[in-house]
Amino acid sequence: MKILIPNLPFYHFRNIAGCLETISSKVDVRTFLWETEQKSIIDVFDEVSPDLVFLHENQLDGAFNILCKEFDFDYVLVGSKEPPDMGKKPSAVITSQQFEANFRDQKNIMSLLPAAKVTEIHAAQERKFLKSEVLIITGVVPNTEEVLDSMRSLGQAYRTKIIGDSAVPIPNYLGKVNMLERADFIKSAKVLVDFGSYDYLDAAYLKTAPLLKGPSPPPLGKVQTFSDIATLMARVDSLLSDSVNLKGYVEGIHKEVTCNHTYYHRCAQIFSSLGMAEIANTLLMFLNEELLQ
């Protein structure tokens, strides 16, 4: 089976492609990551003739309409609103919970919950020069004064490193990182403080203790949360000063994430809903038998 996935800046696309690529030797799946800026959809269909395509709603245009008539394929749509009539309905729709009601005549609507990006972080290594007591990753969440104050408090009290796409005016900020550096930073930290970007799922997978700013986003699993700086500092202190507590917490949340909240689970959920049980089972088997052993 040939699966075409556009290389767009969405976690879902990249991680689904990553998961499928890892099982290519175990099941009949060939994944093609499509550089949408470099190749038109008609050219890529001519070259690959995919059996299954993942598409973002912005890619449903006249060219795609032509392809629907000329090629025999299924597609999974990532979007937030009812797609225009293309002569071919998507086999499944991936959306967020708040947009589910927008798809009235559609079957197979899925809200994919955030998940640990296993293919991006699994090879992470603990490195001496990246070590920290507290790690913060900026980017998704706006750096409000409250967030900056929390960062400053952590920076003054603990060996704190801050990385990520959004620069902050704090000397602990070490710049933007690539995927591998990010994974190594997480692995080399004791505690990861997450202000709402779901990085804590990656931390839990790598056995770094996560703390999440609550109550939003809704936490997955029994992650410890904080609401203000005082609670944050108390939680960090409790984790760093009590290694037994830290170990117990880390093991517990690691187990929860590896049982339910990785992109292998999300990917298996998609293929299961498409009726491709073999691929879904192979994904979960690969996670449990090859990665977590």
Add this chain to the structure above:
Amino acid sequence: MIGILLGTVYDSPKNILAIKNINKLKDIGIESCLFCDIVNRNFSVPVETTVLQRAQAFNFNGSIITHDLSMVQELRHMVYAEKRYLYLYDLDWMRIEDLHFSHLRTTILDDNIDLIARNDTHYKLISDMFKKPKHIMKYWDVNVLKELD
């Protein structure tokens, strides 16, 4: 022998302090030189040491020191130098536009470069963020410069 590596020497507090204290080294019998592109005509301190083209620093075999983070890419390749020091006079990495960690990895964190902090507070921060500085040198203190020789 101590060499100072700079780009353009213009009037700034840290350049003035650097040159004032380098000038004092001859009084305590330590040879020194300045590697730079140009000394601005209106630089307010007379340079009383040997001034050489920046490229000459690649043949230098003494201890070489810079307080300019942008010079570190060159500093790390000065293989004849006995010791290579980066003096983090300010918390310079905070001022880099579009900072990538890979920049720091190949400069401040380079194994062949030793760090110098300006004070105890900086020392702790630099130790936490990068690696332990080899020295604390307040305002280009000539007594610490002597130790670097």
